[in-house]
Amino acid sequence: MGDNKINEHAEPVHEGFRRWAVFMIRFRYVVICITVALVCIAAYFAATQTRLDTSVEAFAHAESETQYVLNEYRKTFGDDAIFLVLIKGDVFSIPYLKKLQDLHHALETLDVELSVDGSPDDGAEKNQAAAKTASGKNSDFDDFEGFGDDDASDWDGEKTTVVEEVTSILNVRETRRDSGGSLVVGELLDPFPSQADLSRLKAKITSDQRLVGQVVDTEGRYSAISVRTRKLTDSNAQRVFNAVQEIGAQYSGFGFHVQVGGLPALNAELNRLLTSDLHSIFIWSVVVMFFVLLYLFRHPLGIFPPLFVVIASGLMTVGTLAFIGMRLTMLSNILPAFLFCVGIGHSVHLISVYRDSMAEGRLPHDALAHALATTGVPIFFTSLTTMVGLLSFHFASLEAIQEMGYSGAFAVFLAFILSITFLPATLSFNQKGRFGRVKINQRDFLDRFLDFCLWSSGPDGREKPVFTDAHHARRRRNLAVMIILVVAGVGGSLQLTVWHNPMSWMPKDVKIKQAFDSIDTHLGGTANIQILIDSSGPNGIKDKDLLNGMASLQEHIKAYRDPIAGDIVGNGISIVDIVKETNRVMTDDRAADYVIPKTDRGVSDMLFLFENAGREQLERLVTADYSRTHMTIRMKWLEATAYFGLTKHISEGVEAHIPAHAKARPTGSVYTLVTTIGQMIHDLLASFGVAFVVITLIMMFLLRSIKLGLIAMVPNLMPIIMIMGIMGLSGIPIDMNTLLIASIAIGLAVDDTIHLLHHFRVNHQSSQDREAALRTAVSHSGRAMVSTTLILMLGFFTYLAADMTNVTRFGFLVGSTALLALLIDLFFAPALIRTFYPLSNDTKESPNV
């Protein structure tokens, strides 16, 4: 380049996109009005009907075995997630116990106003349906009409509550005989003890293995209250967590230190921190992009339309998801990142060429048409490859990943549509703006940098296109550096570890971290695994062999030792305890009688007896027809993959101890998390493989050359290898968040490569001059690529200001990927082309190519 003449041959133009641009300019008012109207409608749906589901099980496919078992468990026994309140103090003292009694009561009557989306009606309707289904043709169970409406005000001032059950040392189950010899399923501290009772109680309770680790520690310095609520949505879980914390703070004081933990508390805190971070980084990244766009284009039309494209495509996606009832999950965080990549990328490329076209002497509307005609094809193909990358998640087995793929692809499609409609329509209002560049031959730092990139593997942009020995030496050095970097990247990647612990994402001073540590240290742990056990049919749970198998399984699990954390398994709770307790009480009440009766009839009689005395306790553990039961195993909180060993140990235990006619399946929130992480790794790798192959094929088609298509995949893959190497060397583990980096990385890398190589191919096709084509491609696409990368990098580096380490890591890694993708494209793609692509006829080259 270097002159002011309009050089049509230097640009690959597409007549269809030129006509489209003219059409957009002609109907710009209509286009803008329709776009704004659609965005307003989408914003309305986004604001009023968006459904958030950040639970772990949202990741599982509705038809997967894991989700099926979890649903079966919840349908039968309710939610396994409980809030845990830990209280430090002298447990066996009257002041402590009195205060505990007050706190226990306050939690029992916890009154929280739930938002509409947290209405328990969903569950109620499901159960109504279940009851109807169960009754089959029998209408016995349907006929409960005519009692009038249920109104909260009917409680006459009595507080309603979301709490279903509160358990503490005060009311934990105690099966005993009363003075009259009757079996009583009572509460441990009922009646409330006197001072004189305390030392005896302390000795008794702290030596009871069923209670130690569940409601009290071994030394009587900590006790715990577990709070089971109705199934809550995320927003309502947050409200309940806040309310529990407030109550805890009210009662906390000298000799009575209250901490709140448990899985719902962790999720609520994660959501709060994540939402807060996402809000602030969204604002910061928009601000940064604003200033970078201002620096690049120095015109309102160079700033606001690109930002509008990004924000509007996001809003329209969320609005559409809300309208069709699809949910947003934790994975949806990836959407803004994709949109910034795609939306800003399109805009910067289009505006850069538009600006250069005006600098070449075209009138604004001609320049706009020319810009869209030039960038339309690469914009389309970058959108297509990004959509392919996202749609490859269709092959994932986890539903949330599939949904993220569909919604992401839709968002990218919208960004493409807005980039070729709204963007040219608004730019057409420009009359005099030069967008920061007045003359085409005005060389700046960027041009010099791009020359340097070309120089690193051959002649630079200003040299004569003659390939000398020095050029060959530089090209070989360049390729050697590339190989070294790839080897280093692969080496670093081998150091990668899979490690998922949301707790580690939080800042150190967050109270819930301390609560989890305390509960894990002093009580049985904050996590639990459920084992759902189905017998051969009604009354099958009364089989003594099955109960003995369950007892053995409980012992087997209890004996597990984690290679690093050691003893992580706490108490187990199951119907076995009830049968043993009742048997002991009904025989001679000796420790030796704490066994399962020797006959099935004996088991049946013990359960019949207990049924009459402790119905609600029994309902928590077994179905009405005695066909299904469950076992709860308390565990310490570990990172998710550390449970892989335990789940394998449990499977071995099930195999060894549970009779063949019964079926025992692990489940629960933590188990779902563990299996989901494993499945996610498999899914994302498989999806990435599909995306890689399909993108390679698209590149070959776009570049009309198998060789160039394969060459293109080197700079596409290299940023991913390098970023994984960086992760491995810097100790950043693969977790639910960082797993997504590879998908974003290939999206970023492909976009840059498409712009660069598309320009190269078209110019090379017309000129048959490799060096000239390279120069044109690098100088035209390179400027936009640098600008785009600068925006993305700075935009994502604003994530470093977040509180959550997963967010800061995500920003650092995506920003770094953008930079790596650019540098690899600019430095190594020319080197590869110069190595493998045919020379032009008029280019002189030394003999030692």
Place this chain on the structure above:
Amino acid sequence: MCKKHSLLSAFVCLLAAEGFAQVPSDGAVQVGQAAVAVSADSTDASAIMTAVESRDKANRVKSKLLLKIVDKGGRTRARTMRSWAMETGESERQLMVFDSPADVQGTSLLSIDHDDSKKDDDQWLYLPSLKKSTRISSGDKSGSFMGTDLTYSDMTRSATSDYEYKIVKQTVSVGKGAAAEECWLIEARPITQKAKDETGYVKSRVWVSKSKLLPVQVKAWVREGRKLKYIKFDDLRMVGGHWMAHKISARTTRAREVLSTTIIQFADVSADNADVNDGFFDQNAQWWTR
């Protein structure tokens, strides 16, 4: 002495009339006509409930029962049993023997509800595996009866003075078509701590049939767990000259979620059986374990 009525007769013939909704029991029970007359226009809730209480009941009753309990997941436990019940003048007595399924066959429950409220009620359970009868606790009246949605207090009357009654609606129709019953809707609210503890209810509402002086349905607000309980009495038939519900349905819900449902159906009900006598209900007599 405060006269009470127990679960014994409740199951067999009087449940609908005597247990639920804390009906008063101060009036003496008379055989024959209702002891207290009340007109369909009455607006005196206490008088209505006293009339309900004092109506005639069957005695020396034999019946067969089918008991079904459905949990919130829709799984059903069904049991059949035979029952014998009588009123001795000092107590209500009932013997129930479980016939099916096989795992509970032969299990028997003997209950003696003393009219004297100062005396604790007696309940004995015969468990075949232990080969002896075992006393079971009846201290917590708000506890579940035999794992059903009904509590012991649902089947036990308390003193009128423990409750405050008011008419919510003078006339309300319950049921459809020919089975429709014109009812009073009466609210009962426990006002003593004893009544509050025993029932566990914040309050209850009773739909009382004007023609039969029987409760036909009850809705109760359960304090613990903030649950609602709905009870319906259907299939009303004359037995020995007295109206009796042959089907009782109870459902417990929380925040509109169904937690469990109980259905009790009666069959082969007969009253004034001469073979139902005192000796039948002796817990020391081993033959009751048949």
